[in-house]
Amino acid sequence: MPPDLQSIVDEIVAAMATEEARGKVATYIPGLATVSPAHFGMAVVSADGSVALGGDAELPFSTQSVSKVFALTMALGKVGDQLWARVGREPSGNAFNSIVQLEAEQGIPRNPFINAGAIVVADVNLAGHQPREAIGELLRFIRFLADDEDIHVDEVIARSETETGFRNIALANYMRAFGNIHHPVERVTGVYFHQCAIAMSCLQLARAGRYLMLDGLLPDAGRVISARRARRINALMLTCGHYDASGDFAFRIGMPGKSGVGGGILAVVPGKASIAVWSPGLNASGNSQLGTKALEHFARLTGWSVFSSRD
Amino acid sequence: MPPDLQSIVDEIVAAMATEEARGKVATYIPGLATVSPAHFGMAVVSADGSVALGGDAELPFSTQSVSKVFALTMALGKVGDQLWARVGREPSGNAFNSIVQLEAEQGIPRNPFINAGAIVVADVNLAGHQPREAIGELLRFIRFLADDEDIHVDEVIARSETETGFRNIALANYMRAFGNIHHPVERVTGVYFHQCAIAMSCLQLARAGRYLMLDGLLPDAGRVISARRARRINALMLTCGHYDASGDFAFRIGMPGKSGVGGGILAVVPGKASIAVWSPGLNASGNSQLGTKALEHFARLTGWSVFSSRD
Amino acid sequence: MPPDLQSIVDEIVAAMATEEARGKVATYIPGLATVSPAHFGMAVVSADGSVALGGDAELPFSTQSVSKVFALTMALGKVGDQLWARVGREPSGNAFNSIVQLEAEQGIPRNPFINAGAIVVADVNLAGHQPREAIGELLRFIRFLADDEDIHVDEVIARSETETGFRNIALANYMRAFGNIHHPVERVTGVYFHQCAIAMSCLQLARAGRYLMLDGLLPDAGRVISARRARRINALMLTCGHYDASGDFAFRIGMPGKSGVGGGILAVVPGKASIAVWSPGLNASGNSQLGTKALEHFARLTGWSVFSSRD
Amino acid sequence: MPPDLQSIVDEIVAAMATEEARGKVATYIPGLATVSPAHFGMAVVSADGSVALGGDAELPFSTQSVSKVFALTMALGKVGDQLWARVGREPSGNAFNSIVQLEAEQGIPRNPFINAGAIVVADVNLAGHQPREAIGELLRFIRFLADDEDIHVDEVIARSETETGFRNIALANYMRAFGNIHHPVERVTGVYFHQCAIAMSCLQLARAGRYLMLDGLLPDAGRVISARRARRINALMLTCGHYDASGDFAFRIGMPGKSGVGGGILAVVPGKASIAVWSPGLNASGNSQLGTKALEHFARLTGWSVFSSRD
Known part of the structure; x- marks a missing residue:
């Protein structure tokens, strides 16, 4: 039985709301420094097209x-x-x-x-x-x-x-x-x-990432890139997507992903979901503090990882 | 329909036999320098326990x-x-x-x-x-x-x-x-x-790697490590398993793997197979030249990759 | 008895004329690439104001x-x-x-x-x-x-x-x-x-460097900088004046100096002389091949070095 | 008129006695950690053989x-x-x-x-x-x-x-x-x-360094090394003698020197003096805090520097 993604997103949004350590908003780009660290949004688009949203999922942020x-x-x-x-x-x-x-x-x-x-x-x-x-x-x-x-x-x-x-x-x-x-x-x-x-919202970003979970296809629009190229972009996201915390992200979350200093992260589970999270506060590695944490919750609650045999 | 692994292994063994660029055998350890670059062996152990062997799959080599x-x-x-x-x-x-x-x-x-x-x-x-x-x-x-x-x-x-x-x-x-x-x-x-x-043969090595494709379990012997730890070791193999060619291995082959200067590579597709290849000649990155090539064939012929949605 | 500087310069010019390995002219700046490596010039201005010239000592080159x-x-x-x-x-x-x-x-x-x-x-x-x-x-x-x-x-x-x-x-x-x-x-x-x-000629350059041999004074024009500052600039030239060959220049020649990729070198012996040499071909460290050699001859023939007690 | 070296040493010893920032004694070698930072010694041996001593000039320390x-x-x-x-x-x-x-x-x-x-x-x-x-x-x-x-x-x-x-x-x-x-x-x-x-005292060390101020000769014992080699060792001391503060030592003091983590420094003014100072506290660069300061005083009071024309 597939996981109930909306319940999972709700649980994560609730958990993130109580987090006190929310990281530090990037200040070296003036336009980013004024965003409130209180924001948290999450959007999950499944392979079957269903969508689960939570928090500020429809608020645009700087994708960086x-x-x-x-x-x-x-x-x-x-x-x-x-x-x-x-x-x-x-x-x-x-x-x-x-x-x-x-x-x-x-x-x-x-x-x-x-x-x-x-x-x-x-x-x-x-x-x-x-x-x-x-x-x-x-x-x-x-x-x-x-x-x-x-x-x-x-x-x-x-x-x-x-x-x-x-x-x-x-x-x-x-x-x-x-x-x-x-x-x-x-x-x-x-x-x-x-x-x-x-600028994109979590919903827009998760939708934009669908081709990477679907081996290069878009449900309505057909092939965007070859399956081989989709695999390879996923591989690059996994090994290089989080600056010098890429290894740690793979270790803890096990999904191809790409983060930005605006606090957004796009993560992909091939065949399962395209996920976007956003929270502007960054951890010491320059990745979204709550975004990383939310994805770790998500990986645990769904059991999804490219390094697992579970289906 | 699952791929016919023995046919695939046979095809790869035949292809490798005609390769002329076989890399250079490591010479800095005297005991390794005398091994012939003509060797090539491959062993695949599936999740269901079936085994496909080819070439020098039962000859021991230095795992390093x-x-x-x-x-x-x-x-x-x-x-x-x-x-x-x-x-x-x-x-x-x-x-x-x-x-x-x-x-x-x-x-x-x-x-x-x-x-x-x-x-x-x-x-x-x-x-x-x-x-x-x-x-x-x-x-x-x-x-x-x-x-x-x-x-x-x-x-x-x-x-x-x-x-x-x-x-x-x-x-x-x-x-x-x-x-x-x-x-x-x-x-x-x-x-x-x-x-x-x-020292291990490809067969021994592929068998020893089974717990990594089976989320930490061994079919007959039960749990070796937790599913979470198995995922994490796979993640480390993917991001760090091939020295400074780890990114390229992930990009081209898309499987957690670990190579050694003896010319062996262990690769894992969670839920699918534990694979060992061996050929002593190394490429410029210090990984088995034919071993890497053989795994690239294998990934193409099976369609298996952790970065793909195929099942 | 002070050395006969004109004889020394003449001897060096003659020796340099027979050198076959003249280095490579810098090509990364288009305007420099067309200068002939055949050039060699040298000018020595003594503390007493006397001048010794040789070769292309009055031809301007790019000081860089x-x-x-x-x-x-x-x-x-x-x-x-x-x-x-x-x-x-x-x-x-x-x-x-x-x-x-x-x-x-x-x-x-x-x-x-x-x-x-x-x-x-x-x-x-x-x-x-x-x-x-x-x-x-x-x-x-x-x-x-x-x-x-x-x-x-x-x-x-x-x-x-x-x-x-x-x-x-x-x-x-x-x-x-x-x-x-x-x-x-x-x-x-x-x-x-x-x-x-x-652009300066060797003569112009050696004259421009007089204040560094005279503890910051110019004979006719008075104090340019304090004696302390002159010493300190000399110290910087000695430790940092020749890129990653500064140590070697100090070791072999023992004079504060500064080289340029145009092939010029200004060298100073406090209390004795301000010396400029020029030859466009560079050695592997990016310093004038013949210029360095000429200064080594000069140091040997005069016995001058900041690391010696000779007067 | 040559400077009165004993008066200068006395003045420096008095000045150093009132210094409060004395650096930190090296602790990574157990045997050094117990030495008191209160020590300060200085010995100057002139080219003419006269000796000026001050403070703990005859107490042995670890030369390192x-x-x-x-x-x-x-x-x-x-x-x-x-x-x-x-x-x-x-x-x-x-x-x-x-x-x-x-x-x-x-x-x-x-x-x-x-x-x-x-x-x-x-x-x-x-x-x-x-x-x-x-x-x-x-x-x-x-x-x-x-x-x-x-x-x-x-x-x-x-x-x-x-x-x-x-x-x-x-x-x-x-x-x-x-x-x-x-x-x-x-x-x-x-x-x-x-x-x-x-282990050596300042006096022993300054005496041991005489050959470097005398172009390789010892007054009573004759030639130790060639004048050329003495110059070259002096050059190496100037460019490399103080770890990553060598440039600064040349800039501020202008003498070939070599320091040790025991707090000793040997400095040489060719033709003038061999100088040893010792104080166990180190500055951030790992060189004796008071030793460096004392040599800076000494350079100022004598006017001696290899980068100056003064005699």
Whole structure:
């Protein structure tokens, strides 16, 4: 008998409401710093299409790095496996390594989910486009995946990233010095900052992630990507989706997932569910404190894990 | 309809026989350097207990780092989650970082599958024992898991590791300087070197791995570890099991696995199969060249992956 | 009896003319790549004001990093020891560390002679100015030191640096992310790139370096900096003046010095001489191959070294 | 007129007596932890042979890393410039790099004054000897340099190093893995630990350093090493003598020097003086807090610096 997902979501929402340690809201992007840590939302879309919602599940938040999943999917659609000549597929070790490794590995970022890798992905998506068009195309793709035309870029956030994103601009210039960024840096980071500023609710995000639980298919719209590519994106989310806490997330939760500093996490159980959680307070690793905890509850209550034989 | 595993194994054995690029046999341990790269063996044990064998599936080889999976399982049985105060659960980034990170992270290795981490595990398993007893206990545990009393330590290999293992002795002393090795270094490395020298055939190895595909149970012998712990060991194998090619293995093959420089790999599909392959030639990442390739064939032919919804 | 410097210079010029291994001309700045490796020039200005010239001693070349000495002197004149809150005074270890250390040390470059440190110095010199004025001020300072109004910026070189200096732009953005660059990056790097493009002959350079051999005094113009500051700049040149070959330069030559990728080196023997050599071919460490060799001859023939008691 | 060194020493001793911030005594070697931070001693031996003493100038202390200067001199006497194939001559950058660089640079330590480099020097000095003989030879060499037969090894310190020196044993094993240690590790570290435990007073140490101020000569005993080698050892002391504060020591004090965690520092002004200071409390860089301060006073009061033209 399948688990009663709405009851599970309700139980989790209730548990999260009483949590006192809610993490710290990211402050380095001005537009994010004002969000209240009191928020918690959760949405689960099952393989059969049923939906369970809880808390602030329909309130939009800044997806930040979660959007890297969709940008990667789009870039793979454009250049296929040629992407892997410019971006690796290995976890990055710890935080401070990213830039060491960029140097040691000649401007090739370790994976598409660290900032440097996502900037290369943005460079790929920019090919033949103006920045505005590239962002438009990504937005249309996400709207299509979520079947929701309301998804948009939060321009205030986008601008505040542009003003303070010196570190990302540094990474882009650094990779350009190695020839691994092909367009002018300000255009590439323009795409990147707008992509990070895409706002979505948990419901929209869980819907947008359905193709990853369904081996690349969308129920009504048909095949988005091949089953093999869906598996591979899931693999990358599992090994690289949570910065230097990716191993711990796999260990404790056992689902492919991608987090963002806005406090959102998209998690996928192939064949079972696409799950989105959101709570703005971050833990020491930069992942949503309550979001991670909620997913750990969810994994325990459903028994779902890619590392288990249960069906 | 379940795949015909014997046909699949036969097809893979035939394909591997014609491969010309077979990698390079490890030479830094004298006892390994003389093994012929012509060997290839494969064994698959299904969840229902059926067995498919091919090539040199019954020839013993040096398991080397594959044995770390069993040593970790034993250590968790002894000290439980206290182990994680002394060893991390994150991928190590790239090869050269291991020792940087030992320093940066105060003598705490990143995970139990890099050498430093496995040396801490050996230190845990040594508690209250003489080295000989600790190795005896591990050997009995592996024999129990594989239901095979013939598994033994290759003393020639063990001695050649002892003589040339300066780097591992260095790691052990380094961690002892941080207080993370509790026993005299020569006793800890004694256990470690003998553990690496455990010889098994593909058949024995695939049988020994059954508890990881069966959520911690053995068909005849009952529960070995909890389902939660089995999931977690699988998660560690997936994120950390192949040195700095762990991400690539997850991307291309999508199964928890652990490789060793003897050319063996143990891979697990929860609920489906425990698989062992062996071919002594290594690729640039230090993993079996044909073993990796064979598992990629296997994943394609069966459609099995933890990242797919197929059943 | 003081050494006959003109004879020594003549001997060195003759010896250098027969050298076949002349190093490789820097190619990463387009404007430098076309300079012939056949050039060799040398100028020695003694404490008593006498001058010895040889080879292409009066041909201007791109000073590149040698100009960092004068920019540092000017910045110290502006902000004094407050500079050291923003830049360290330690050798950088090896090349690849610079950016690691920038991260590990919170955006504080190790010393003012690595690129990151010189970019901070440029940021200091820019305070209250337009980039054009800041460069003008530096140029006037160098003309004053050398007593030569012909010293100028090579605009072709300056432009080619601006176009390809992604790595330096990356460093500047990276430090700005840590708050250690106060002006817009493009203005700071504008100053930096123009400063690197200052062209001088060996004669002009050796004259410009006189204040460092004379404890901060200029014979006709009086005190430029305090004796203490002159000593300290000399100390920095000795420990940090030749990238990751600074130790070797001190070991073999024993004089404070600063090299540039244009092939120039300024060296100082306090109380004795200010010496400039130039030959465009670089050795593996990025310092002038013949320039280093010529200075080694010079040290041997004169017996001069800061590490010797000879007078 | 030469400075009145005894008055200067008296002034410094008086000033140091009132200092309240005296640093922290090293505790990682049990035998050192019990020394009182109240001690301060200073001895200056001039080029003309006159001696100025102050404070605890005749109390023996553990020389620790200061002894590396004499061990290096002895090793250069044995193998000459062949030593440089096994040890570099560059500053090590910051502390954490030592072991990174050992790995990146294939087991070649950056310089003979970091622990790894001094262990290679001990390996050189051990050639053809028993450890006891190698230490005996070094002790005789130092007694000869100081013209004092009372200098000895503090066996309590030597034993406490042997028991806790896991990190140095790790370095030795690590280099042995690269083939850069030729003797069994326990014999090499035996020599190294005893060498560190050589006890000397400031007077003995300043006398032992005379050959470095006199271009390799000893007044009564003749040439110890060539003038060129004396210059080069001075250069190494200046660029590498104070761990990651070498640049700062050169900047502030401007003399070749070598410090030890026992709180001693040997400093040399070629042609002028050999100076030893001792105070057990260390600053954050691991160098004697008062010793460094005292030398800064001394440099200011005498005007002596290798970076100045003053005579």
